[in-house]
Amino acid sequence: MKEKKIIDTATFDWTIIVIYAIMVLFGWFNIYSASWNESAGSIFDLSKNYGKQFLFICISAFIAIFWMFLDYKLFNIFSYTVYFLLIALVISVFVIGKEVAGNKNWIAIGSFNLQPAEFAKYGVSLALAKFLGTPDARLSDKFTFRISVLIFLLPMILILLQKDTGSALVFLSFFLVLYREGLSGVWFIIALCSVIIFVLTLYFGNIWVSGVFAAIALLFYIFSSRKKYLTIPVLLITLAVTGFSSSINLIMDHVLKEHQKKRILVTFGLLEDLKKEGYNVHQSKIAIGSGGLLGKGYLQGTQTKLRYVPEQHTDFIFCTIGEEWGWVGSMTIIILFVVLISRVYYLAERQKNRFNRIFAYCVASILFFHFTINIGMAIGLVPVIGIPLPFFSYGGSSLIGFTILLFTLIRLDSTRSTEMSTLKDMY
Amino acid sequence: MSKGGNRNLSLIIAVIAIGLIYSIRLFYLQVIDTSYVEFANANSKKILTIHPNRGLIYDRHNKLIAFNDNFYDLSISYPFSLKNFDTIGFCNILNISKENFIERLKKAEKTVYKGSATFYKNLEYYKYAALQERMYEFGKFYIEIKTDRMYKTNSGAHVLGYIGEISKKQLEKQNEDGYYSKGDFIGLAGLEKYYEKDLRGIKGEEVILVDSRGRQQGSYLKGKFDKTPVSGKKVTTTLDLMLQEYASKLMQNKAGSVVAIEPSTGEILTLVSSPAYKPEALTIRNKKLNYGKLLNDPTLPLYNRAVTAAYPPGSVFKLLNGLIGLEEEVIYPETTFPCYRGYSIANLHVNCHPHPQNLDLRGAVANSCNAYFCNTFKEIIENPKYKNTRDAYIHWRNFMLQFGLDNKLGSDINFESEGNIPTPEFYDKMHNNRWGFTRIISLSIGQGEILITPLQMANVISAIANRGYYYTPHCIKKIDDKNAIPVKFKTKHKINIKKEHFEVVVEGMKQTLINGTAARTGIEGIEICGKTGTVQNPHGKNHAVFMCFAPKDNPKIAIACIVENAGYGATWAAPIATLMIEKYLKRDTVSSKPEMEERILKAYLLKTPKSKDSVEKKNELEREEINNQKTDTSKRKTTKTNFKNVALITEKLALNKNERKKNN
Structure with missing residues (x-):
């Protein structure tokens, strides 16, 4: 049995895989729509965002399949290594980083830009799972607590220094993991x-x-x-x-910086600034609000197509969905996310292995944070914080990062029965 | 583990709670609050007006008279900012300096209407072409295609009229459905004004999308909400362009007018007022250049004499007196009156020219005997049938009204005057309720207080040609190839004079061109019936008047012609009318009287233009003269009746009458 190492596809959590596939494909169509105009060519045009996104989807699919056939023990073994490599990558941005719009948080590889912050979450998740997964780790122990916090505070501070506040704030989601593991x-x-x-x-x-x-x-x-x-x-x-x-x-x-202060004031309706800091949210609300119950139809959105909403293919991709698919479409996305995140939380709890469980919590909490902040800002409930909507927003780093996170979890989850059987074999 | 399980549950609940909150918020934004839809529309949709093509104008033989020509206005939409604007590139294309650019911007800003203003009017074509290529770069600028009129003829400006930008007053006055908006073109005069609703068509709309920088991004939903403009209707006029142009040529360098009507229908074949201007002088683009000049021209080219000017008709009026005399049975066709080189009564003497003696009515018409018609009018006014002179006058006046005098005819040509047939009250006031034949003797021969417009004159001759009825003269033949012309132009106006009486007068008119006053102007092969007139007037030499129709039976054309201050009607007005008749009836043939045609064409009969001051001075002098005459009645009695001054008073009174009506 052991020698054959047959991987039983039935052990994969297909609910998550199907939701993932739906989200990625739907996201891709919406990126096409967000960049579409009457002269737009094929959705595979590699010189355009949607063409590149297709490429990222292909890479992600390849990684997803590859990850599912990796030896699950590797994740546990190399978790610290991956963590420190990714921290090194984040640090390297200070040296070889490319400045985009005043923020230095990209590494240029050929014509593509790599955003280490998107991968750092993965390293943290692995390291946190490993550290807290040791059988005698107790959060009530001050040393353990401090190290745990340090694990995600280190990249957070580094990314803050790179002025990428949005990506940095995501690391706060690890407090949810600590909460599950006993934080008061x-x-x-x-x-x-x-x-x-x-x-x-x-x-x-x-x-x-x-x-x-x-x-x-x-x-x-x-x-x-x-x-x-x-x-x-x-x-x-x-x-x-x-x-x-x-x-x-x-x-x-x-x-806080001036624009951050203003964004907060705008969110709570204490500042009317439709031209500058309030512009994004106002236009975003117009786009979503004008969608109505059933939306304007695919490729028929006017607000997004005519570039009234900035960053509509990345952070504000939800506008395109809201405008073209209406309340029904928006609800579909929200239900998909709620199901996905709840499913991951549910999966987490059924893990026999502490490493697996904590890792699952990390994945769920990161997704939860992104989902809440991104859609919340698009509908004007949360101040504008520039983080992508997982699986939907354009961007290779973000898509590949989330794919790795999710499929590591699927791979780990698929080992429950294997571990059981190995345990049985042992006895 | 159970503690962990609880915490797990609370996290799942938190996820679901966020999901719920967001669903409610989205439901509010997308379904309940509809203001976002309006925001989105205001944001991204712009409605462009597409102006329809104005209806084309044709002559009665389907020859094109007026058509459309596009030109381009460069407009700017607001809010506008110069940020990211390639000013230098823009200025280079327009070939203007940066200072000029800024100046134009400032000017445009002052005239903003509904978020846009004109930046550069009437763009040259090469600039339009160059700009069109790069238009997408100049987001807030857009090119408006406008349509101007162009004409295939140099004649007929007074009938056709002109179009122009709608005025503020007109904009305010238009009713609620408000078809017009600022900058629209509207018919301002002539047929363009009268048939504006038919000619203008229906505006179209194009809903386009505008991106966040104000650049046009194509049509909205592939033009689902667009409205195609409906072109204006084709208007076929009754004008005969060939005759119209010929008449203009004959009338060149003369002041006066010619009106030709098809008697059987009332259709105006030709209407010329001279001096005139070319129709193209007042197109949208040329108007600015020419309007002031035309307005200040002392020969008054803008003034449509054919319908607005009113003259004492002179001898042609004798026809009407003759007809009324016959109808009232105070004379008979065979009645003769003696002519002692004129007619004398009390202290008055009305001169007459040498002519054969013992003339009956036909001969009197042909020879235009003053004495005969003074007698006739005396019989009419002192008809024992009526209880007094005043009563007889009222009856006489009613006949005149039946001919369409003293009233606007109601044609489709604007600025018609009413003319004047004095009311008995007028004479009551003038003569202290004591007046009789001697006071109004001048009316016998068409002088005095009466005023008739050339159009009315043409209508009178048309009624005579028809032997007792007329249709209101009009210029409209078909609208959009349908004969749906206004009913009022199809209504027969009958005159209560027996047909046989007309035959007598017509016979006399026929003789006019055979052995009468206009004997030399007849055209071989055409039976023309006419009547000459030579009108004394206070403005200088006599006005030459001629009215005629042809052929005698089944008339095809009736013409009234008046040439101001030219001299004898037979010398100047008759040739013009007869040449026109020949041209119209024989079509395109060379004139059988080339020397007469050449004499008319070459004649220069315009008064030398006077400065404004001298005109005013003259008017003042004349006014004094009138006053003197009014007070010094003895002087008037002893002198020969001075028709000139009477006419002047009447003109002034008629003017006052018009003004009063306007004020009302």
């Missing part, structure tokens, strides 16, 4: 509260927010029966809240 939920509550205080402060100003919160805290304290134990926590929380609230103006003015 309190941190997420604190994060959520911070966001709420942040938004409230933007709307009402720090004096109101601090004042009202302090008043509530005071009332709570006065009517509380156990004053003795509450004095210090209430005082600390009130201080933290007022302190954070008061520092928001400082953060907005000095930490």
Whole structure:
């Protein structure tokens, strides 16, 4: 049995593979539509975005098949190696990187540009899985926690230095993995509260927010029966809240860049800037909103075709879908993503192997983050953060990166029964 | 593990929650809030107007008169910014300096209407061609193709009229359906104005897509929402271009007009007002250059004398008095009146020229005897049938009204005057309610207070040719090859005078060209019936008048011709009319009277143009004269009746009457 090493295709999770195939092909058609005009040639024209995307799809398909026949143990064995190689690739951008629109985060290979940030996620996922996958790793152990965070904070900081804020923020999604592995939920509550205080402060100003919160805290304290134990926590929380609230103006003015600040204000409707920072979102909303229930029809979208929406084939690809396929089409995409991500989370939980499980969580969390941010910004619910929609947006690095992530997972998942049988063989 | 399982579930729930939130948001954006559709339309769709071809104008023999010619205006749409604009390249193509470019931009900015303005009018063709190739680079600029009129003839400008850009007032005045928008062309005068609705066609629309930089990106949905323009209707006029051009030639260097009508239908064959201008002088592109010049020209070429100018008709009016005399049975065809080199009554004496004696009505018409018609008119006015002179006058006047006098005929030629047949009230006022035949004796021979336009004159002769009826003169024959012309042009207007009376007068008119006043102007082989007139007037030499029709039986053409300040009607007006009749009836033959034709063609009868000042001075003098006359009645009694001054007063009064009507 062992010598034959037959790979049973039935062990692959075909649900994910089918969703993947649908998304990639649908994405490709939409990239064609986004760049289409009446003089557009064949969808295979390699001088055009859609032609190149076809090439990337071919490469991805090849990698996907190759990955499915790789020895699953290799992922585990070489995880740190891959991690450090990819970190080195990210660092190399500082030296041989190509500057595009003020951001230095590309490496030119021939006529193609490689974006190491898209691959760094893979390295982190492998390394995190390996590190936390060791049987005695416990997140409650401070050393383990710090190293885990360091694993994804290192590339994040490097990418931030390359001014690619969007790609850098994606690494925050690994906190979801840590949450599953035992990180206290309190941190997420604190994060959520911070966001709420942040938004409230933007709307009402720090004096109101601090004042009202302090008043509530005071009332709570006065009517509380156990004053003795509450004095210090209430005082600390009130201080933290007022302190954070008061520092928001400082953060907005000095930490964030002007365009980032404006994007945040536009998202919360506090700034009307349809010409510059608000332009993308406004045009994006117009394109999607004008799609109606059933859309304008394939290749019939006017807003995207006439270049009203910038970056419509990459970060704003969802506009083309929304405009040409309407609410029905948009819903299809959202359902596909929800099913895919939930499926990956579900798969994660059925893994017997910690390495596999953590890796699956990484994949799901990255997809979740991309999905939430990308579509959220296209429909004006999230500030504009330039990250692609997985499998849809134009771009080789992004597509190949996600393909590797997903098919590593499929390969690992397919070994459940093999491992069982090997275990059986052993006994 | 169970803890991990819970956390796993909470993550899946989070994914589903985000999915739900996004679905609701999308449902709101795409299905509930429709404002985005409007935003998208405003963003990307632009409606271009396609102007239809204006209807072509033809003559009665289907000869083309007016057609269309394209020209190109370069327009600019707003908001416009010079960012990323290849100004130098643009200026090079247009061959203008950068300063001029900026100047034009500023000018255009002031005239923005509905988001666009004209930047460069009437683009030369080579610039248009060069620009068209690179148009996609100059996003906010676009070329408007406009259509101007062109003409196959140098004659008929007064009838055809002209088109021009619609004025602000007209734009405001148009009703709610508002067909016109700023910059549209509209018929401003002549047939172009009268048949504007038929000629203009229906505008088309092209919905095009505009990209984020304002560049045109082809049609929307392959032209699904486009509207094809409908060309204007073909308008066939009743004009005979050949005759029209010939008449213009005959009338050159003369002031006056000729109107020729086909009596059986009322169709205007020719309408010439001289001095005239070429129709092409007032095309869209030439108007700016010529209009001022024409307006200030002292010979008044813009003035359509044929319908607007009104003259005392002179001797041709005798025909009507003769007809009324017969109908009222105060004279008979055989009645004779003596002529003592004129006619005397009380202190008045109306002169007459030498002619055979003992003339009956036919002879009196042929020889234009003043005495005969003074007597006739006296009989009419003092007819015992009526209780007094005033009553008789009212009856006489009613006959005149039946001939279409003292009213606009209602033809399709604009700026028609009413002319004037004085009301009894007018004379009441003038003579303190005490007036009789002697006060209005001048009306016997077509002088005095009456005023008739050349068109009315042609209509009168047309009615005589028909022996008692007429159709309102008109220029429209067919619209789009259908005979659907306005009903009013098909309505017969009958005159309550017996046909046999007309035959008598016609007989006299026939003799006019045989042995009467116009004996030398007859054309061999054509039975022409005519009447000469020589009108005294306050502006200088007598006006020469002639009206005639031919052939005598079953008339094909009736003509009224007036040449201002030329002299005898027989010398100047009659030849023009008879030459035209020959041309019309024999078509394209060389004139049988080449020396007469040459004499007319060569004649220069225009008054030397006067400066504005001297004209005004003269008017002042004349006004004084009138005042003197009014007060000093004794002077008037002793002198010969001065028709000139009477006519002048009448002209002024008629003018006031028109103005009052306008004000109302």
